[in-house]
Amino acid sequence: MVEGRVIENDIDLNKIVDHLARHAHEGMGAIVIFIGFVKGDIDGKKVSRLDYSVYEPYTSKKLEEIASEEMEEGIYDIKIFHKYGNLDVGDKTLYIIVGAKGRKKGFEKAIKVLERVKFEPPIFKLEHREDGEYWVFGDGTRLKRESRDVR
Template sequence: MKVRMTRNAFDLNGALGHIAVPEAGGYVFFLGKVRSESHGRRVRKLIYEAYEEMAEEEMERIRKEALEKFPILDMLIWHRYGELEVGDDTILIIASGKHRKEAFEACIWAIDQVKRRVPVWKREVTEEGTFWIEGNKVVPEK
Protein backbone atom coordinates (compact mmCIF):
# COMPACT_ATOMS: atom_id res chain seq x y z
CA MET A 1 0.00 0.00 0.00
CA LYS A 2 1.44 3.33 -1.02
CA VAL A 3 -1.06 5.36 1.01
CA ARG A 4 -2.52 4.33 4.36
CA MET A 5 -3.68 5.33 7.80
CA THR A 6 -2.53 2.89 10.47
CA ARG A 7 -2.30 2.39 14.21
CA ASN A 8 0.85 0.30 13.76
CA ALA A 9 4.50 1.35 13.88
CA PHE A 10 6.21 1.67 10.51
CA ASP A 11 8.51 -0.95 8.99
CA LEU A 12 10.86 1.27 6.98
CA ASN A 13 12.30 -1.52 4.86
CA GLY A 14 8.84 -2.91 4.20
CA ALA A 15 7.64 0.55 3.21
CA LEU A 16 10.57 1.01 0.84
CA GLY A 17 9.68 -2.29 -0.79
CA HIS A 18 6.39 -0.77 -1.96
CA ILE A 19 8.15 1.76 -4.21
CA ALA A 20 11.65 0.35 -4.85
CA VAL A 21 12.57 0.10 -8.54
CA PRO A 22 15.93 -0.32 -10.32
CA GLU A 23 15.53 3.08 -12.05
CA ALA A 24 15.64 4.97 -8.74
CA GLY A 25 18.96 6.48 -7.79
CA GLY A 26 17.66 8.20 -4.67
CA TYR A 27 15.06 7.65 -1.99
CA VAL A 28 14.21 10.45 0.42
CA PHE A 29 12.54 9.46 3.70
CA PHE A 30 10.68 11.90 5.91
CA LEU A 31 9.91 10.25 9.23
CA GLY A 32 7.95 12.31 11.74
CA LYS A 33 8.13 11.37 15.42
CA VAL A 34 6.44 12.47 18.65
CA ARG A 35 8.82 14.89 20.31
CA SER A 36 9.08 15.52 24.05
CA GLU A 37 8.55 19.29 23.90
CA SER A 38 6.16 21.54 22.00
CA HIS A 39 5.28 25.21 22.44
CA GLY A 40 7.38 25.31 25.61
CA ARG A 41 5.54 22.42 27.27
CA ARG A 42 6.69 18.85 28.02
CA VAL A 43 4.68 16.44 25.90
CA ARG A 44 3.52 13.16 27.47
CA LYS A 45 1.81 11.79 24.35
CA LEU A 46 -0.07 12.74 21.20
CA ILE A 47 -3.53 11.62 20.22
CA TYR A 48 -4.24 11.65 16.50
CA GLU A 49 -7.83 11.38 15.36
CA ALA A 50 -8.66 10.91 11.70
CA TYR A 51 -11.45 10.45 9.23
CA GLU A 52 -9.60 7.43 7.84
CA GLU A 53 -11.29 6.97 4.48
CA MET A 54 -11.21 10.66 3.65
CA ALA A 55 -7.62 10.97 4.90
CA GLU A 56 -6.44 8.14 2.66
CA GLU A 57 -8.29 9.62 -0.32
CA GLU A 58 -6.65 13.01 0.22
CA MET A 59 -3.21 11.46 0.72
CA GLU A 60 -3.67 9.60 -2.57
CA ARG A 61 -4.55 12.90 -4.28
CA ILE A 62 -1.40 14.45 -2.82
CA ARG A 63 0.64 11.46 -4.01
CA LYS A 64 -0.75 11.74 -7.54
CA GLU A 65 -0.19 15.51 -7.60
CA ALA A 66 3.42 14.99 -6.51
CA LEU A 67 3.93 12.50 -9.36
CA GLU A 68 2.62 15.11 -11.82
CA LYS A 69 4.39 18.12 -10.28
CA PHE A 70 7.85 16.61 -9.76
CA PRO A 71 9.98 14.34 -11.96
CA ILE A 72 9.90 11.54 -9.38
CA LEU A 73 9.30 7.85 -9.90
CA ASP A 74 6.98 7.16 -6.97
CA MET A 75 5.85 8.25 -3.51
CA LEU A 76 4.56 6.56 -0.37
CA ILE A 77 2.57 8.37 2.36
CA TRP A 78 1.65 6.62 5.63
CA HIS A 79 0.16 8.35 8.69
CA ARG A 80 -0.43 6.96 12.16
CA TYR A 81 -3.44 7.64 14.37
CA GLY A 82 -4.43 6.80 17.93
CA GLU A 83 -2.41 7.40 21.09
CA LEU A 84 1.32 7.78 20.45
CA GLU A 85 4.09 8.04 23.01
CA VAL A 86 7.17 10.26 22.82
CA GLY A 87 9.53 8.74 20.25
CA ASP A 88 6.79 6.95 18.30
CA ASP A 89 6.59 7.39 14.52
CA THR A 90 3.77 9.65 13.30
CA ILE A 91 4.16 10.04 9.53
CA LEU A 92 6.30 8.49 6.81
CA ILE A 93 6.79 9.90 3.34
CA ILE A 94 9.18 8.31 0.87
CA ALA A 95 9.86 9.88 -2.51
CA SER A 96 11.92 8.06 -5.13
CA GLY A 97 13.67 9.63 -8.07
CA LYS A 98 16.38 9.05 -10.58
CA HIS A 99 18.27 11.80 -8.73
CA ARG A 100 18.12 13.15 -5.19
CA LYS A 101 17.06 16.75 -5.84
CA GLU A 102 13.59 16.01 -7.17
CA ALA A 103 12.98 13.43 -4.44
CA PHE A 104 13.89 15.97 -1.72
CA GLU A 105 11.69 18.66 -3.26
CA ALA A 106 8.73 16.30 -3.66
CA CYS A 107 9.06 15.07 -0.08
CA ILE A 108 9.12 18.62 1.33
CA TRP A 109 6.11 19.59 -0.76
CA ALA A 110 4.18 16.45 0.25
CA ILE A 111 4.60 16.90 4.01
CA ASP A 112 3.41 20.50 3.73
CA GLN A 113 0.35 19.34 1.77
CA VAL A 114 -0.45 16.55 4.22
CA LYS A 115 -0.31 18.99 7.15
CA ARG A 116 -2.54 21.46 5.30
CA ARG A 117 -5.11 19.16 3.66
CA VAL A 118 -5.50 15.77 5.30
CA PRO A 119 -8.30 15.39 7.90
CA VAL A 120 -6.13 14.35 10.83
CA TRP A 121 -6.47 16.17 14.15
CA LYS A 122 -3.78 16.28 16.80
CA ARG A 123 -4.08 16.63 20.57
CA GLU A 124 -1.03 17.08 22.75
CA VAL A 125 -1.22 15.71 26.26
CA THR A 126 1.21 17.74 28.36
CA GLU A 127 2.01 18.32 32.01
CA GLU A 128 -0.09 21.52 31.78
CA GLY A 129 -3.14 19.86 30.21
CA THR A 130 -4.43 18.72 26.84
CA PHE A 131 -4.32 20.98 23.78
CA TRP A 132 -5.65 20.74 20.23
CA ILE A 133 -3.00 21.71 17.69
CA GLU A 134 -4.34 23.51 14.62
CA GLY A 135 -1.40 24.39 12.38
CA ASN A 136 0.68 26.76 14.52
CA LYS A 137 -2.31 27.49 16.77
CA VAL A 138 -2.68 25.85 20.18
CA VAL A 139 -6.21 25.54 21.58
CA PRO A 140 -6.76 24.28 25.15
CA GLU A 141 -9.18 21.35 25.37
CA LYS A 142 -12.37 22.22 27.21
Protein backbone atom coordinates in the same frame (compact mmCIF):
# COMPACT_ATOMS: atom_id res chain seq x y z
CA MET B 1 3.19 1.94 -6.68
CA VAL B 2 1.89 5.27 -5.42
CA GLU B 3 0.28 4.85 -2.03
CA GLY B 4 -1.31 6.97 0.70
CA ARG B 5 -3.24 5.81 3.77
CA VAL B 6 -3.56 5.94 7.54
CA ILE B 7 -1.94 3.21 9.64
CA GLU B 8 -2.33 2.07 13.23
CA ASN B 9 1.08 0.41 13.61
CA ASP B 10 4.60 1.15 12.40
CA ILE B 11 5.56 0.02 8.93
CA ASP B 12 8.50 -2.20 7.99
CA LEU B 13 10.59 0.50 6.36
CA ASN B 14 13.40 -1.86 5.30
CA LYS B 15 10.94 -4.07 3.46
CA ILE B 16 9.42 -1.11 1.62
CA VAL B 17 12.79 0.37 0.68
CA ASP B 18 14.16 -3.01 -0.46
CA HIS B 19 11.09 -3.58 -2.63
CA LEU B 20 11.27 -0.06 -4.02
CA ALA B 21 14.97 -0.35 -4.89
CA ARG B 22 14.65 -3.81 -6.44
CA HIS B 23 11.68 -2.86 -8.58
CA ALA B 24 12.86 0.64 -9.34
CA HIS B 25 12.34 2.42 -12.62
CA GLU B 26 15.65 2.38 -14.51
CA GLY B 27 15.94 6.14 -14.15
CA MET B 28 15.54 6.13 -10.35
CA GLY B 29 18.67 6.89 -8.35
CA ALA B 30 17.47 8.07 -4.94
CA ILE B 31 14.99 7.25 -2.22
CA VAL B 32 14.26 10.09 0.20
CA ILE B 33 12.53 9.22 3.47
CA PHE B 34 10.94 11.61 5.97
CA ILE B 35 9.88 10.28 9.37
CA GLY B 36 8.01 12.46 11.84
CA PHE B 37 7.77 11.48 15.51
CA VAL B 38 6.28 12.79 18.74
CA LYS B 39 8.60 15.27 20.41
CA GLY B 40 8.76 15.56 24.19
CA ASP B 41 8.91 19.33 24.57
CA ILE B 42 6.76 22.15 23.18
CA ASP B 43 7.65 25.73 24.15
CA GLY B 44 9.41 24.43 27.28
CA LYS B 45 6.41 22.31 28.35
CA LYS B 46 6.78 18.57 28.73
CA VAL B 47 4.61 16.53 26.34
CA SER B 48 3.39 13.12 27.47
CA ARG B 49 1.30 12.00 24.48
CA LEU B 50 -0.34 12.96 21.19
CA ASP B 51 -3.75 11.62 20.17
CA TYR B 52 -4.32 11.56 16.42
CA SER B 53 -7.85 11.12 15.12
CA VAL B 54 -8.83 10.75 11.47
CA TYR B 55 -11.99 10.76 9.36
CA GLU B 56 -11.98 7.60 7.32
CA PRO B 57 -12.18 6.77 4.50
CA TYR B 58 -11.63 10.42 3.54
CA THR B 59 -8.26 10.83 5.27
CA SER B 60 -6.74 7.92 3.36
CA LYS B 61 -8.37 9.11 0.14
CA LYS B 62 -6.78 12.55 0.53
CA LEU B 63 -3.35 11.04 1.32
CA GLU B 64 -3.59 8.89 -1.80
CA GLU B 65 -4.72 11.92 -3.82
CA ILE B 66 -1.71 13.96 -2.65
CA ALA B 67 0.67 11.13 -3.58
CA SER B 68 -0.92 10.78 -7.05
CA GLU B 69 -1.03 14.51 -7.74
CA GLU B 70 2.63 15.01 -6.83
CA MET B 71 3.87 12.45 -9.34
CA GLU B 72 5.77 14.13 -12.19
CA GLU B 73 8.76 13.63 -14.44
CA GLY B 74 11.77 12.49 -12.41
CA ILE B 75 9.58 11.21 -9.55
CA TYR B 76 8.96 7.46 -9.73
CA ASP B 77 7.12 6.67 -6.54
CA ILE B 78 5.52 8.43 -3.57
CA LYS B 79 4.24 6.70 -0.45
CA ILE B 80 2.57 8.45 2.48
CA PHE B 81 1.66 6.61 5.69
CA HIS B 82 0.14 8.55 8.60
CA LYS B 83 -0.37 6.99 12.02
CA TYR B 84 -3.50 7.47 14.12
CA GLY B 85 -4.36 6.67 17.73
CA ASN B 86 -2.63 7.52 20.99
CA LEU B 87 1.10 8.00 20.46
CA ASP B 88 3.80 8.37 23.09
CA VAL B 89 6.88 10.58 22.91
CA GLY B 90 9.29 9.02 20.40
CA ASP B 91 6.56 7.18 18.50
CA LYS B 92 6.61 7.67 14.76
CA THR B 93 3.71 9.69 13.34
CA LEU B 94 4.32 10.02 9.62
CA TYR B 95 6.34 8.36 6.86
CA ILE B 96 6.91 9.97 3.46
CA ILE B 97 8.93 7.92 0.97
CA VAL B 98 9.88 9.40 -2.39
CA GLY B 99 11.62 7.54 -5.20
CA ALA B 100 13.30 10.06 -7.50
CA LYS B 101 15.76 10.46 -10.33
CA GLY B 102 18.23 12.14 -7.98
CA ARG B 103 18.62 13.60 -4.49
CA LYS B 104 17.62 17.20 -5.23
CA LYS B 105 14.36 16.27 -6.87
CA GLY B 106 13.65 13.73 -4.12
CA PHE B 107 14.25 16.10 -1.21
CA GLU B 108 12.25 18.91 -2.81
CA LYS B 109 9.32 16.59 -3.48
CA ALA B 110 9.36 15.17 0.06
CA ILE B 111 9.18 18.71 1.48
CA LYS B 112 6.26 19.62 -0.79
CA VAL B 113 4.36 16.44 0.10
CA LEU B 114 4.96 17.08 3.81
CA GLU B 115 3.55 20.61 3.60
CA ARG B 116 0.40 19.29 1.92
CA VAL B 117 0.01 16.53 4.51
CA LYS B 118 0.09 19.11 7.30
CA PHE B 119 -2.76 21.16 5.87
CA GLU B 120 -5.02 19.03 3.65
CA PRO B 121 -6.12 15.63 5.00
CA PRO B 122 -8.64 15.48 7.85
CA ILE B 123 -6.20 14.61 10.64
CA PHE B 124 -6.66 16.07 14.11
CA LYS B 125 -4.12 16.29 16.91
CA LEU B 126 -4.67 16.55 20.66
CA GLU B 127 -1.52 17.30 22.63
CA HIS B 128 -1.27 16.10 26.23
CA ARG B 129 1.30 18.15 28.14
CA GLU B 130 2.13 19.13 31.68
CA ASP B 131 0.05 22.32 31.52
CA GLY B 132 -3.08 20.72 30.03
CA GLU B 133 -4.55 19.37 26.80
CA TYR B 134 -4.28 21.37 23.58
CA TRP B 135 -5.87 20.90 20.18
CA VAL B 136 -3.19 21.67 17.60
CA PHE B 137 -4.10 23.18 14.24
CA GLY B 138 -2.06 23.12 11.02
CA ASP B 139 -0.67 26.62 11.35
CA GLY B 140 0.59 25.81 14.87
CA THR B 141 -2.27 27.57 16.70
CA ARG B 142 -3.21 25.78 19.90
CA LEU B 143 -6.56 25.71 21.69
CA LYS B 144 -6.47 24.71 25.33
CA ARG B 145 -9.13 22.12 25.94
CA GLU B 146 -10.29 22.82 29.50
CA SER B 147 -10.60 26.58 29.39
CA ARG B 148 -11.15 26.83 25.63
CA ASP B 149 -8.66 29.70 25.47
CA VAL B 150 -6.40 30.17 22.49
CA ARG B 151 -2.73 30.23 23.38
